[in-house]
Amino acid sequence: MSEEYVLELEHIRKEYPGVVALKDVTLQLRKGEVLGLIGENGAGKSTLIKCCSGAVIPTSGKIKVNGKEFDRMTPQLAAENGIAIIYQEFNNVGELSAAENLFLGRPIRNGIMIDRKAMEAEAAKAFAQLQIKIDPRELVKNLSVGYQQMIEIAKAIQQNAKVLIMDEPSAPLTSNEVENMFKVVELLRTQGVSIIYISHRLEEIFRLSDRIEVIRDGEYVTTLITPEATVDELIRLMVGREMTQKYPPRKDCIDEKNVVLELKNVTGNGDHNMSLKVHAGEVLGLGGLVGAGRTELAEVIFGAKPKESGQILLHGREINPKSPREAIDLGIALVPEDRKRHGALLTNSIKNNINMPIYERISKASVIDSGTEKKTAEKYRKEIQIKCPTINQLVKNLSGGNQQKVILGKWLAADSTLIIFDEPTRGIDVGAKFEIYKLINDLVESGRSVLMISSEMEELIGMSDRIIVLAEGQMTGELEKEEFNADTIMAYASAVVDNKEVG
Ligand SMILES: Nc1ncnc2c1ncn2[C@@H]1O[C@H](COP(=O)(O)OP(=O)(O)OP(=O)(O)O)[C@@H](O)[C@H]1O
Ligand SMILES: [Mg+2]
Numbered sequence: 001m002s003e004e005y006v007l008e009l010e011h012i013r014k015e016y017p018g019v020v021a022l023k024d025v026t027l028q029l030r031k032g033e034v035l036g037l038i039g040e041n042g043a044g045k046s047t048l049i050k051c052c053s054g055a056v057i058p059t060s061g062k063i064k065v066n067g068k069e070f071d072r073m074t075p076q077l078a079a080e081n082g083i084a085i086i087y088q089e090f091n092n093v094g095e096l097s098a099a100e101n102l103f104l105g106r107p108i109r110n111g112i113m114i115d116r117k118a119m120e121a122e123a124a125k126a127f128a129q130l131q132i133k134i135d136p137r138e139l140v141k142n143l144s145v146g147y148q149q150m151i152e153i154a155k156a157i158q159q160n161a162k163v164l165i166m167d168e169p170s171a172p173l174t175s176n177e178v179e180n181m182f183k184v185v186e187l188l189r190t191q192g193v194s195i196i197y198i199s200h201r202l203e204e205i206f207r208l209s210d211r212i213e214v215i216r217d218g219e220y221v222t223t224l225i226t227p228e229a230t231v232d233e234l235i236r237l238m239v240g241r242e243m244t245q246k247y248p249p250r251k252d253c254i255d256e257k258n259v260v261l262e263l264k265n266v267t268g269n270g271d272h273n274m275s276l277k278v279h280a281g282e283v284l285g286l287g288g289l290v291g292a293g294r295t296e297l298a299e300v301i302f303g304a305k306p307k308e309s310g311q312i313l314l315h316g317r318e319i320n321p322k323s324p325r326e327a328i329d330l331g332i333a334l335v336p337e338d339r340k341r342h343g344a345l346l347t348n349s350i351k352n353n354i355n356m357p358i359y360e361r362i363s364k365a366s367v368i369d370s371g372t373e374k375k376t377a378e379k380y381r382k383e384i385q386i387k388c389p390t391i392n393q394l395v396k397n398l399s400g401g402n403q404q405k406v407i408l409g410k411w412l413a414a415d416s417t418l419i420i421f422d423e424p425t426r427g428i429d430v431g432a433k434f435e436i437y438k439l440i441n442d443l444v445e446s447g448r449s450v451l452m453i454s455s456e457m458e459e460l461i462g463m464s465d466r467i468i469v470l471a472e473g474q475m476t477g478e479l480e481k482e483e484f485n486a487d488t489i490m491a492y493a494s495a496v497v498d499n500k501e502v503g
Contacts, residue, residue, distance in 0.1 A: 005064070006031050006194045007052065007083070007163050012061035014047055014218075016397065018389040021047045022058070023218040027196075029163065034185065034195045036209035036226070038202070040238055040429040041401025042387035044218040045198050049165045053078045053085045065163075084156030085165040088172065088400070090148050094141030098134050099123035102155050126154040129191075130184050146177030153184060157193070164188060165196040168400070170204055171427055174290040175455075182208060200401075200429055202231055214238055239431040247462040248434065250441040253281035254465060259316065260449040261301070261418050266310035268300040272474050274310070278418065283440060283450045285464030287457075288493045293473035294453045295337060298420045301451075302334040303327040314418070328357055333416035335408055337423040337453075344407050346396035350388055351377040353395055353406050357414035380409030384435055401428045405436075412439060419443060420451045425459060437463060457486045471495050 007029040014022040022044045029035050039045050050056035051063065054073035063070045065081040073083070092101050099120045100107075108118045123136035132150050140148060149169065156164055166185075170178045185195060185208055197208055205212055205226075212229055214221040214237045221237050235243050258280035266274040274297055278284045286294045299305040301312060303321030311318050314330060321327035324334070344353050354377045355362065362369045362376075377391040384405045388398060395406055404427055411419060421440070425433045440463060444450055454460045460467060461484045469477040469492035477492030479485075 006066055008064040010062040012051055013059045015059045021218055025215055025220045027213055029194050031194055032189055032192045033210040034189055034197055034208050036205035036212040037196055037198045038238055039215040041432055042399040043215050046167055052083050082160060082162035084161035086152050086169055087167055090152050092140045092148050097137050097139055098151055099136035101140050101151050102158055126158045130154055145172050163194050167198045216240055235430050248438045248441055251445050253445045255280040262313040264311040266307060268305055268307040276468055278449045278451055280447050280449055281444045282465045283444055283452055283463055285460045285467040286453045287460050287467050287489050288470040290455055292470040294470050295422055298334055298422055302332060331417040333411040333414050334420045335411045344395045344403055349392045349394055350406050351391040354380055354409045354413050356410055376413050384409055385432055404428055418449045422453045469493050
């Protein structure tokens with residue numbers, strides 16, 4: 001009965017040296033449906049969908065497209081058979097226009113000349129079909145991440161894709177951009193496109209999908225009809241155990257008399273007059289919309305961006321870190337948001353990455369104490385559940401979420417007194433989130449201070465002792481625990497923006 005399905009994966013297995021990424025996974029995609037694909041970090045989601053594009057060649061198993069059987073895909077075959085994937089890293093070229101990107105590698109020609117007018121007209125048509133407003137002549141580097149993603153989607157549609165696979169598409173987007181992307185997904189569904197949607201955000205899966213497939217440890221678990229599924233059930237199926245608590249309890253450990261970090265009227269990189277205090281044993285949450293200036297503020301404290309004026313005090317003494325190295329030596333750590341660009345040396349091992357900030361400390365006369373090196377790496381591998389065959393595994397071969405955990409382990413090993421987390425659980429599955437929250441609790445319970453940037457309202461409220469809200473590089477509000485409330489935080493987060501619109 002395979003006519004019913006546009007895409008079928010049968011008993012897909014993928015082995016890597018020392019790892020079986022996929023043991024036996026089956027997936028069936030119906031015409032015009034959105035299938036949510038969920039599972040813990042390292043469950044095999046990305047590997048599975050890469051088998052559909054030819055980016056990964058399965059060790060065994062069958063792929064059927066409209067009933068036609070393939071042992072393996074190639075990028076060419078995938079395109080011919082109408083399969084397109086939107087990866088997290090886009091393939092756009094910033095220096096080219098939107099239209100040129102749409103026809104990258106296959107420009108429309110008039111004789112031997114590239115026909116720019118025709119490409120622009122076609123691009124305008126494709127954007128109109130998706131009901132998005134992009135000027136085909138605009139250079140892609142001037143477009144927001146949301147629009148860049150739309151160009152990737154438009155490219156797929158322009159090439160007549162019938163199956164669109166999206167791997168964590170919402171992760172790099174602002175909340176407005178997410179709304180727009182949802183609209184496009186819903187529109188495409190009504191146009192008969194079948195979609196596989198991967199996300200760690202279950203509310204998105206519930207909103208968009210018709211059915212949900214769960215995989216765990218490279219194995220097929222089950223497929224549910226979305227309106228019949230519940231959050232608790234999905235979590236249990238993904239994690240393989242019951243999870244009743246979302247936020248682990250924390251001992252009261254704030255030392256009000258001990259101010260670890262103080263900012264006095266700090267300006268830098270477009271931010272204005274940042275003043276705040278973080279106490280020992282405290283988690284200070286930094287809320288706001290994406291682009292509010294929170295990452296920039298973190299980078300100023302960490303010496304990665306220059307401070308223009310004002311004072312940064314650590315334990316009451318003024319500091320002026322000129323580089324992250326200086327900040328690290330002062331006991332400051334920053335767990336960055338963009339792991340690919342800042343966090344990890346992808347071509348190094350897990351062990352190497354975790355020990356990076358402490359090599360100096362664990363070496364004598366340039367000889368590394370390999371026992372301590374190994375012990376440290378093993379400790380964090382266990383504590384934050386980094387899914388890997390050994391600590392010698394290269395970071396680039398880990399799943400996205402597990403790369404994030406390695407970076408986390410690295411900064412925890414650094415044993416800093418102030419740890420700044422920038423979106424600590426983005427792309428991290430529910431089970432591991434809980435472990436990361438426990439680690440944050442451990443940090444503050446042992447007297448350290450945490451500054452936590454989070455765009456996830458629930459996490460901000462669930463983990464912070466106090467919340468400061470930023471909007472457009474300005475502080476717009478401060479809330480004590482008793483005052484925590486999503487609506488109030490949202491109001492502060494959009495405060496400056498509203499003023500501007502009125503004035
Ligand atoms: N090139 C590779 N070499 C070795 N192991 C790999 C390689 N690519 C993936 N793996 C392993 O395969 C498993 C599945 O990884 P995959 O990226 O598919 O997970 P995922 O479900 O997408 O996770 P996440 O939610 O973290 O993105 C992981 O254990 C990963 O370490
Ligand atoms: Mg993945």
